[in-house]
Amino acid sequence: xxxxxxxxxxxxxPDRTVPRLTTYDAKDPDTAFPPIEPLxxxxxxxxxxxxLLDDVGFGAASAFGGPCATPNAEKLAAGGLKLNRFHTTALxxxxxxxxxxxxxxxxxxxxxxxxxxxxxxxxxxxKPNTKAPLAMTLKLNGYxxxxxxxxxxxxxxxxxxxxxxxxxxxxxGGFETFYGFIGGENNQWEPALYEGTTPVExxxxxxxxxxxxxxxxxxxIGWMRTQKALMxxxxxxxxxxxxxxxxxxxxxxxxxxxxxxxxADGWDAQREKTFARxxxxxxxxxxxxxxxxxxxxxxxxxxxxxxxxxxxxxMEVYAGFLEHTDHHVGRVIDAIEDLGILxxxxxxxxxxxxxxxxxxxxxxxxxxxxxxxGMAALETPEFMMSKMDEFGTPTSYNHYAVGWAWAMDxxxxxxxxxxxxxxxxxxxxxxxxxxxIADKGGLRSQFTxxxxxxxxxxxxxxxxxxxxVNGVQQAPIEGxxxxxxxxxxxxxxxxxxxxxxxxxxxxxxxxxxxxxxxHRTPWMLMEQTGPLDDDxxxxxxxxxxxxxxxxxxxxxxxxxxxxxxxxLIEAVKYNVLPIDDRTGERLNPDLAGRPTxxxxxxxxxxxxxxxxxxxxxxxxxxxSFSVTAEVTIRGKSTQGVVVAQGGRFGGWALYFHEGRAVFxxxxxxIHEFLTRADSVLAEGxxxxxxxxxYDGGGLAKGGGxxxxxxxxxxxxxxxxxxxxxxxxxxxxxxxxxxxxTGVSSDYTPQTSRFSxxxxxxxxxxxxxxxxxxxxxxxxxxxxxxxx
Numbered sequence: 001x002x003x004x005x006x007x008x009x010x011x012x013x014p015d016r017t018v019p020r021l022t023t024y025d026a027k028d029p030d031t032a033f034p035p036i037e038p039l040x041x042x043x044x045x046x047x048x049x050x051x052l053l054d055d056v057g058f059g060a061a062s063a064f065g066g067p068c069a070t071p072n073a074e075k076l077a078a079g080g081l082k083l084n085r086f087h088t089t090a091l092x093x094x095x096x097x098x099x100x101x102x103x104x105x106x107x108x109x110x111x112x113x114x115x116x117x118x119x120x121x122x123x124x125x126x127k128p129n130t131k132a133p134l135a136m137t138l139k140l141n142g143y144x145x146x147x148x149x150x151x152x153x154x155x156x157x158x159x160x161x162x163x164x165x166x167x168x169x170x171x172x173g174g175f176e177t178f179y180g181f182i183g184g185e186n187n188q189w190e191p192a193l194y195e196g197t198t199p200v201e202x203x204x205x206x207x208x209x210x211x212x213x214x215x216x217x218x219x220x221i222g223w224m225r226t227q228k229a230l231m232x233x234x235x236x237x238x239x240x241x242x243x244x245x246x247x248x249x250x251x252x253x254x255x256x257x258x259x260x261x262x263x264a265d266g267w268d269a270q271r272e273k274t275f276a277r278x279x280x281x282x283x284x285x286x287x288x289x290x291x292x293x294x295x296x297x298x299x300x301x302x303x304x305x306x307x308x309x310x311x312x313x314x315m316e317v318y319a320g321f322l323e324h325t326d327h328h329v330g331r332v333i334d335a336i337e338d339l340g341i342l343x344x345x346x347x348x349x350x351x352x353x354x355x356x357x358x359x360x361x362x363x364x365x366x367x368x369x370x371x372x373x374g375m376a377a378l379e380t381p382e383f384m385m386s387k388m389d390e391f392g393t394p395t396s397y398n399h400y401a402v403g404w405a406w407a408m409d410x411x412x413x414x415x416x417x418x419x420x421x422x423x424x425x426x427x428x429x430x431x432x433x434x435x436x437i438a439d440k441g442g443l444r445s446q447f448t449x450x451x452x453x454x455x456x457x458x459x460x461x462x463x464x465x466x467x468x469v470n471g472v473q474q475a476p477i478e479g480x481x482x483x484x485x486x487x488x489x490x491x492x493x494x495x496x497x498x499x500x501x502x503x504x505x506x507x508x509x510x511x512x513x514x515x516x517x518x519h520r521t522p523w524m525l526m527e528q529t530g531p532l533d534d535d536x537x538x539x540x541x542x543x544x545x546x547x548x549x550x551x552x553x554x555x556x557x558x559x560x561x562x563x564x565x566x567x568l569i570e571a572v573k574y575n576v577l578p579i580d581d582r583t584g585e586r587l588n589p590d591l592a593g594r595p596t597x598x599x600x601x602x603x604x605x606x607x608x609x610x611x612x613x614x615x616x617x618x619x620x621x622x623x624s625f626s627v628t629a630e631v632t633i634r635g636k637s638t639q640g641v642v643v644a645q646g647g648r649f650g651g652w653a654l655y656f657h658e659g660r661a662v663f664x665x666x667x668x669x670i671h672e673f674l675t676r677a678d679s680v681l682a683e684g685x686x687x688x689x690x691x692x693x694y695d696g697g698g699l700a701k702g703g704g705x706x707x708x709x710x711x712x713x714x715x716x717x718x719x720x721x722x723x724x725x726x727x728x729x730x731x732x733x734x735x736x737x738x739x740x741t742g743v744s745s746d747y748t749p750q751t752s753r754f755s756x757x758x759x760x761x762x763x764x765x766x767x768x769x770x771x772x773x774x775x776x777x778x779x780x781x782x783x784x785x786x787x
Contacts, residue, residue, distance in 0.1 A: 057356030102454030119593030136174030266300025360399030675717025
């Protein structure tokens with residue numbers, strides 16, 4: 001075995017030249033230099049693949065007893081190990097940042113999602129440069145690195161096309177290749193994609209059979225094949241993180257139809273079935289108990305009879321979505337096997353970045369943005385029934401009901417966001433490494449956490465934890481390597497202390513015991529929570545009570561108090577304090593204390609600008625506003641978008657149709673309010689303007705619309721109801737076209753290009769411009785005010 005002479009604790013590895021004889025003439029026989037050798041990790045370092053699914057509860061996948069077929073997870077587990085006490089953070093971005101750094105989520109600024117970042121260190125969404133990501137460490141040690149799929153770790157004020165890109169995967173994240181999306185979720189049929197930091201369009205349309213998960217698998221497979229064809233001696237690190245199965249639950253109908261009738265008994269009965277199957281498989285102890293349903297979760301028998309067919313379809317679609325995802329994960333694994341490198345590849349298959357999502361309301365949603373805007377009441381049972389056949393298709397943006405999320409977390413209490421209980425944080429995980437795991441099909445029950453993956457990979461690769469990266473001294477990794485348990489089934493667990501916290505839901509694990517308290521219910525977005533000190537804590541003995549079914553707080557108050565103190569000590573250590581259970585206030589950058597790209601009441605945009613997130617554009621919600629554009633018309637049949645924000649499931653657009661200006665306000669994909677100009681705009685350069693006069697009197701109200709050509713009114717209309725909080729989690733603002741899905745049914749993204757020329761577009765908030773015209777001096781003043 002060759003000796004590794006690199007000093008790998010300092011990265012990049014310093015170049016060191018050995019003094020030797022220097023000749024004058026290269027033809028001199030004494031001229032000798034060692035050959036240039038590409039940087040490689042230590043001999044025997046394996047390839048690494050981390051597969052992370054989104055929003056899958058412990059009791060969803062068949063590999064862990066659930067109703068959703070995951071044959072590829074089962075196959076991988078048969079050749080590797082199942083981990084039945086593996087934990088995440090209860091929310092997506094925090095779990096991902098913890099996984100990628102080996103540190104607790106508050107330690108790397110991700111106490112919540114990026115959209116609710118504050119100026120507090122534990123919640124800023126800023127990863128300290130003292131905590132370099134795993135991908136960077138591996139790349140600087142000679143690994144090829146690539147990420148495919150979801151990245152929700154970019155601070156919102158850094159997510160515009162101008163960056164900065166330090167937090168992007170291929171910017172400062174350590175990945176040489178990135179293909180995927182930035183943000184919490186994406187339309188699986190018509191996603192907003194990036195290649196590196198460059199926006200790109202999907203290679204096909206839904207009509208062509210496009211689906212994001214398949215596309216990501218194709219790209220990952222192609223990259224791995226290319227890497228091994230060109231650099232066979234160099235190991236790779238692939239992070240495969242599809243948006244599935246996060247809402248929207250999008251899947252071809254044939255996958256959902258496999259499950260027709262399978263969920264007619266409802267979620268209470270499904271938990272019983274899953275629980276029995278889990279015991280049969282041995283993924284939970286034989287003496288485990290099934291936790292009871294809390295009163296906040298409705299019983300299946302109490303749901304309206306006319307809604308039950310819709311509820312069944314929601315779960316059928318979700319089950320098909322998870323099976324479809326596992327199918328494409330299987331394609332990635334098969335490609336590794338076809339390359340002949342499966343035995344020498346560590347594969348982590350983590351089935352969920354948190355518990356199942358209960359963010360779909362008690363009835364589920366055809367468009368989940370309705371709930372996020374506090375407008376779920378618009379989706380009546382009659383409306384849901386009328387849309388039942390569309391669930392999962394490109395015309396939906398759907399989510400399942402709370403009861404199904406609870407069932408998918410069997411046998412535990414609660415769901416995603418509830419970091420206090422295992423239903424929010426315990427996820428089924430599988431590790432496969434034929435060259436490093438002899439116990440094929442084994443089960444490991446040591447307590448483990450997502451922060452343990454990074455140190456495990458470093459130990460398996462023979463790499464030290466770096467003390468210096470890019471000139472910055474590094475803080476220690478906070479996770480513990482799991483490698484010790486790969487070979488010893490009954491080895492004492494080494495990760496025996498772990499805190500949990502999310503939105504005030506909190507808990508602590510210590511040597512088999514857990515103390516927990518639930519503070520907030522995920523689907524009650526407008527809930528007024530009580531004082532943190534009034535929260536009721538529970539105590540569980542994990543050695544005898546796998547599922548947290550028996551609260552021992554009354555029997556052992558002293559042990560509970562000791563664990564509460566331990567939680568507080570860990571909270572201080574890892575920047576959890578101050579606990580932040582606020583919701584609406586944290587959406588406001590000024591109140592939250594995070595930077596914003598925007599200042600003032602006017603914003604100037606230019607032709608070709610696009611993929612601007614809602615944080616990159618003035619918010620026109622719940623107020624009067626105007627949109628003015630300088631356009632040059634060529635011919636009478638002018639078509640296309642001048643400016644559009646959002647998409648099919650909520651947004652607005654100013655566009656031309658058959659030569660006439662049109663303003664559309666699309667409320668949640670349910671109502672489409674159109675105002676059309678009375679006349680065709682003549683050839684030449686003109687100003688087109690739309691003014692919206694908000695009714696006032698609260699949130700989500702309507703208002704009047706007036707269209708102008710060169711200051712003269714040419715059409716009026718009305719918007720009856722508006723979206724008060726958010727248009728979309730993935731759709732953006734575009735000038736001169738509309739990416740993603742179209743706001744209006746008058747055009748498609750493919751036909752949305754403006755056929756004329758756009759000089760500029762200006763958005764103004766709450767201002768009265770009585771001549772309905774913007775002169776050059778006024779436009780220059782607005783532009784200069786934003787410097």
